[in-house]
Amino acid sequence: MDAAQRISFTPNVLAQGLLSGQTGTVGLITGELDGRFSIPILMGAEDAFGTGNVSIFLCDARADSIREQFHLRALLSRRVDGLIVVGSKTNPRASLGQNIPVPVVYAYAPSDDARDISVVPDNVQAGFDAAEHLVRSGRKNILHIAGDEDYAASIDRAAGITAALNSHNLGLVGNSPWFGAWTEEWGRLATAQLLASHHAVDAILCGSDQIARGVMDILRESGIDIPAQVAVMGFDNREIFTLASRPPLSSVDMNLESLGKMAAKRLVEAIAGNTVQGIESLPCRVVARESTDGSPLAR
Amino acid sequence: MDAAQRISFTPNVLAQGLLSGQTGTVGLITGELDGRFSIPILMGAEDAFGTGNVSIFLCDARADSIREQFHLRALLSRRVDGLIVVGSKTNPRASLGQNIPVPVVYAYAPSDDARDISVVPDNVQAGFDAAEHLVRSGRKNILHIAGDEDYAASIDRAAGITAALNSHNLGLVGNSPWFGAWTEEWGRLATAQLLASHHAVDAILCGSDQIARGVMDILRESGIDIPAQVAVMGFDNREIFTLASRPPLSSVDMNLESLGKMAAKRLVEAIAGNTVQGIESLPCRVVARESTDGSPLAR
DNA sequence: CTGAAAGCGCTTACAG
DNA sequence: CTGAAAGCGCTTACAG
Incomplete structure (x- = not known):
């Protein structure tokens, strides 16, 4: 030794x-x-x-x-x-x-x-909890701007969201998610479509923080107050997006x-x-x- | 065998x-x-x-x-x-x-x-080349909104930028970089300060893509056209920021x-x-x- | 309790 | 050219 x-x-x-x-x-x-x-x-x-x-x-x-x-x-x-x-x-x-x-x-x-x-x-639970959070904070007209439909994560989260809303006798605005891409650009595009439509919305649940970022940009530029008029929420909780947003973005951490x-x-x-x-x-x-x-x- | x-x-x-x-x-x-x-x-x-x-x-x-x-x-x-x-x-x-x-x-x-x-x-070269790029595209009044001063990358890039401008008989707006943090928030804050100041600026060279992101947000919201009125450029070339920006952001890939x-x-x-x-x-x-x-x- | 031998799966150098 | 031995650095089981 x-x-x-x-x-x-x-x-x-x-x-x-x-x-x-x-x-x-x-x-x-x-x-x-x-x-x-x-x-x-x-x-x-x-x-x-x-x-x-x-x-x-x-x-x-x-x-x-x-x-x-x-x-x-x-x-x-x-x-x-x-x-x-x-x-x-x-x-x-x-x-x-x-x-x-x-x-x-x-x-x-x-x-x-x-x-x-x-x-x-558990993406189904993620969707369920996110929708629950919005409903509990008083939101009733929730639009889901989702990510790429080819991703199981998109489908699972949407399923959880729908289940949560149904349990409160609510449904998604437009009756189904708006599927698109996992990009800010899709968030911006979808929000522009929303603003040009007749839909009344008090919350937008986004498929990812990146999508939410695009959504928030267009809402702010349109003079819509977040969260007073429309709440926005994302998924993934990537702080690079959630903390840099104005205001800071609610999200679901996986x-x-x-x-x-x-x-x-x-x-x-x-x-x-x-x-x-x-x-x-x-x-x-x-x-x-x-x-x-x-x-x-x-x- | x-x-x-x-x-x-x-x-x-x-x-x-x-x-x-x-x-x-x-x-x-x-x-x-x-x-x-x-x-x-x-x-x-x-x-x-x-x-x-x-x-x-x-x-x-x-x-x-x-x-x-x-x-x-x-x-x-x-x-x-x-x-x-x-x-x-x-x-x-x-x-x-x-x-x-x-x-x-x-x-x-x-x-x-x-x-x-x-x-x-080579962060000195990065700064030099970025400034050269702006000067060659006709910019003369360049502000440098830099990152955290404790980072050698900040100092080196600023040195390269200054060297390039000096070689064209130019100097930085305000005579020195505006050091801050590596965040979008700092980009927004610095840009608001700029807009409230007397400085005439036709380009903002940012210490990082994230800072540039914040800068662009405030410029756009102030009705300033990028790049027609003010060019914006970042460092690091993180596509998550550079490609999602409006318009897409020029940067230096390390x-x-x-x-x-x-x-x-x-x-x-x-x-x-x-x-x-x-x-x-x-x-x-x-x-x-x-x-x-x-x-x-x-x- | 201490000490030497066998063996894990290989490769290298040497003997036949 | 083929075949057996030695050894890389260890641990385990056994002999003294």
Whole structure:
């Protein structure tokens, strides 16, 4: 021990791994790193693993399944103890298959194979809670300017919103969401359409903070007070948008860092032999700010 | 060979590493992952390594030097072949020291020890080129609404801007930059101050795209045409801001993905024994969009 | 309780 | 050219 101290000896983890069969490493394959969602999930996973002795290999597949296969082979040849696959949409994605020698957890985008382990944010609940928040603050005529209809997140949030409104004997303005794109531009365009229409609206629930940003810009430029005349709310709670808005934007935080932590937890369990098969939906939370405060003008 | 095929044998990379002394892994320690700059650098490095046989361990130190030391120990015990340390500011940072057993490359934030290897974006050139772009498009009265004065990026960009203007016998409006914060709010505030002042301005060069966003909002709401009356330009070229702006915002791309690639390249060289000591500044590029098109009104 | 041997999965150098 | 031995840095099980 004395000698070890003197030469500041540290055991070679590789050699340890060689005979324990465990390397203390996991691979994280992400669909697109520069997307909105991978980073907080990654941070959560890193946090959950990092306090232990697990290190993360990061691979960006750039939304390319060839690259994904390439990285998968590389990670397996490094004998990772498990894999986390992070998608960029909540739509189900192709399973990596059942003959991978280590456990795999799918995060954000669930696997299309029910035997796999998946953790996703609960977009239905997100929509439900957002609509509840607006109704509770006295709003009755709610328009939903949604994102891209091809995204399960759009459909799920809209379903939750509709369910919440129905439970109050309310319905969406125009009877259905206005689907479009995940951009400020779509928010601006849709709001211009709204203002040119006959619809009476006291709240606009937007599919994302970015859409909400475009909506707020047009409302403000049209002299409409937020929230006195129209409340505005987004989804995702990206502070770069919500805090920079005038007024600060209410939103739904999808708790992606918790999602990453849970993915890490489920992977550790699976490595230990305890697999929780199927898709697990994790709760999100409303973050109320000034854009939904105050009460609407009497109509 | 035949038998190997049949059981789909793949060599155990750990065992190979045990005797080659090389593990084919590098550690990437980032200051703050959710910051603006780490991700593209990381993607560039991943790209440069990924085509070879090098895998990246990702560690987020959360801007905490205790965490950084912890991750450093963990990575060294995994016998990484080298390290990339990514900072969140271009201010020099404390060196990890000279007695680390593997090469270290500092990216974005240079080491304060000249014996270390550092790659940084050339913020002086960025400022110079941005000002040149404005002058060439006919602007003469340029205000610089800068970011936080504590950031070397602010100081360097301002120096480049001043040098470019001086070379045309011009100077900044108000004779010096208006330093503030890296936020939309600061952009809005500074623009309101400008409008309440006596300054005649035909271009506003902003310390970041976010600041520019706030500037443009106030200009538009004040009925000032961009770019006909006032050109606006940012730095960083974050498309989430530059493309969503009205009109689309000209900016300077800091080429961070190339920076990441270069960091990877320098690390590979250093591992091979060829060390390029000191700080290397990498070029950035002007991305011209509508916010600086057209010519200013005659005054 | 201490000390030497066997073995994790490889590669390299040497013997046949 | 093929085949067995030695060794990378460890840990585990066994002998003394």
